[in-house]
Amino acid sequence: MPPQGLGLAPRLRYLAGRARRIDVGSVLDRAKEASALHGKWTPAIVVDMLWQAGLRNVGFQDYIDYDFAILNRAERATYMTHPVSNQLSQKYDxxxxxxxxxxxxEFDRVFSEHLHREWMVVDDDNADDVRAFAERLGTIVTKEPVGQAGTGVHRYHAADIEDWDAFHRGLLTRGELLIEEVILxxxxxxxxxxxxxxxxxxxxxxxxxxxxxxxxxxxxxxxxxxxxxxxxxxxxxxxxxxxxxxxxxxxxxxxxxxxxxxxxxxxxxxxxxxxxxxxxxxxxxxxxxxxxxxxxxxxxxxxxxxxxxxxxGAGVYENKPSVTGIRTGHKARYRAAIGF
CATH class of the missing domain: 3.30.470.20 (ATP-grasp fold, B domain)
Structure with missing residues (x-):
């Protein structure tokens, strides 16, 4: 695939938004964390973090998570970062x-054949169905339709529920509208x-x-x-x-x-x-x-x-050099596949 680039305009919009949202205290806290971990001078790390964020598309947490304080320029360039990942999401999704x-x-509806588990949606009139579903499976997982990082996910055991009408009302009130079978x-x-x-x-x-x-x-x-x-x-x-x-x-x-x-x-x-x-x-x-x-x-x-x-919004999972001893990331694989 020929290189397509991510475009200057999306990057400038991202940087402008980042500048408006910057939390100086948070940056300083992260810099102190890196300083203590790697024995580097805190002011130098602050400057480096800001430089990497503004010119190299490196998120502040990326800098900490992937030990940029101990990597050289060539090693840093091998890492996928959240700002770059965000630009890919905006371009290709x-x-x-x-x-x-x-x-x-909606995800469960569209991808139903790939879930390989039972699921149902809670509505105003299906308290009996919810009870039958939970009692048959024993343990269920409920989810709020919109959430991330595991928020809005709950687990219930049918044996612990005494008032099923109250349980059903609670699901509706809290917005736990999706019920799924627990994966084995x-x-x-x-x-x-x-x-x-x-x-x-x-x-x-x-x-x-x-x-x-x-x-x-x-x-x-x-x-x-x-x-x-x-x-x-x-x-x-x-x-x-x-x-x-x-x-x-x-x-x-x-x-x-x-x-x-x-x-x-x-x-x-x-x-x-x-x-x-x-x-x-x-x-x-x-x-x-x-x-x-x-x-x-x-x-x-x-x-x-x-x-x-x-x-x-795929996010980024990367190698941590101080833990693995490996000082390179996955960015080359992204570039080879996507062509940016």
């Missing part, structure tokens, strides 16, 4: 189709954290003919309903064969050589069924081809991969 990925109910994950995932369904984030680009897998991150939870960082979760990057390339980490400075609860050694993790996973991502990427750049959340089950959700 058709606004007319983004709503499918923003509304979880593969034993390889359950061995790390059995209490959370651990998702694999696969960032991919569909060029109209081929699906390119750009990066693979394995997320692990801490027993909560979600494996997102807001619930104490963390992630590790996987190679093309599904092997972890190092320990786990998050955006809060926590590093996990082993899982805090199970003791599983994170860099020993191997995602099963990688051939099936690649084929599955290719299939789901073709359902809405107008949204080309997506972060797919899947779970490998004993029967194969299933779809949790797709994120049209």
């Amino acid at each position: 058709d606004p007319a189709f983004r709503h499918i990925f923003q509304d979880k109910v 994950q593969h034993s390889a995932l359950a061995a790390v954290c059995p209490g959370t369904v651990n998702t694999t984030r696969i960032t991919a680009f569909f060029d109209g003919e081929k699906t390119h897998i750009l990066a693979i991150a394995q997320k692990f939870g801490r027993g909560a309903v979600s494996d997102q960082m807001t619930f104490g979760g963390f992630y590790t990057m996987l190679d093309d064969e599904g092997r972890a390339i190092g320990p786990g980490y998050d955006s809060h400075g926590h590093v996990h050589v082993t899982h805090p609860d199970s003791g599983f050694v994170i860099d020993q993790f191997q995602l099963p069924m990688m051939q099936e996973v690649r084929a599955f991502v290719d299939r789901v990427a073709r359902v809405v081809p107008q949204v080309q750049y997506v972060g797919w959340d899947i779970v490998v089950t004993p029967e194969g991969p299933v779809l949790v959700e797709g994120n049209w």
Whole structure:
């Protein structure tokens, strides 16, 4: 694919918006964090962070997460960053189709055959149906149609519910309108954290003919309903064969050589069924081809991969040099596939 570029106008709009929203205190806090971690002079880091943000499309949190304070210019250039990812999303994800990925109910409708689990929508008149659904499955997950980073996701056990009419009213009041069957994950995932369904984030680009897998991150939870960082979760990057390339980490400075609860050694993790996973991502990427750049959340089950959700604003998961010892990122893969 020939280079297409991201365009000067979108970048200038992004920078202008960024300048209006800049939080000087937050930048200083991040700079102090990097200074303490890497033994660098705080004022120098502040200047460098601002320079990287303004001229190199590097988010402030990117600078911290990917240890830019210890990387040279050539190494930094290998990293995908959130500002660049945002520009790709704006360019390659058709606004007319983004709503499918923003509304979880609509997403389940469009991608129903790829979910491989039961689901239903709560309305004013289906309290009996909700009870029957929950009692039959035993445990259910409810979701607010619009949410991100795991917000609006809840887990309920039918045995704990005494007043079903009140439960139904509560779902409506709180906007928990989507109910799903709990996913049964593969034993390889359950061995790390059995209490959370651990998702694999696969960032991919569909060029109209081929699906390119750009990066693979394995997320692990801490027993909560979600494996997102807001619930104490963390992630590790996987190679093309599904092997972890190092320990786990998050955006809060926590590093996990082993899982805090199970003791599983994170860099020993191997995602099963990688051939099936690649084929599955290719299939789901073709359902809405107008949204080309997506972060797919899947779970490998004993029967194969299933779809949790797709994120049209794909976000970025990258290698952390101070944890893995690897000082390069995935940007070359993005460029080869997308041509920017």
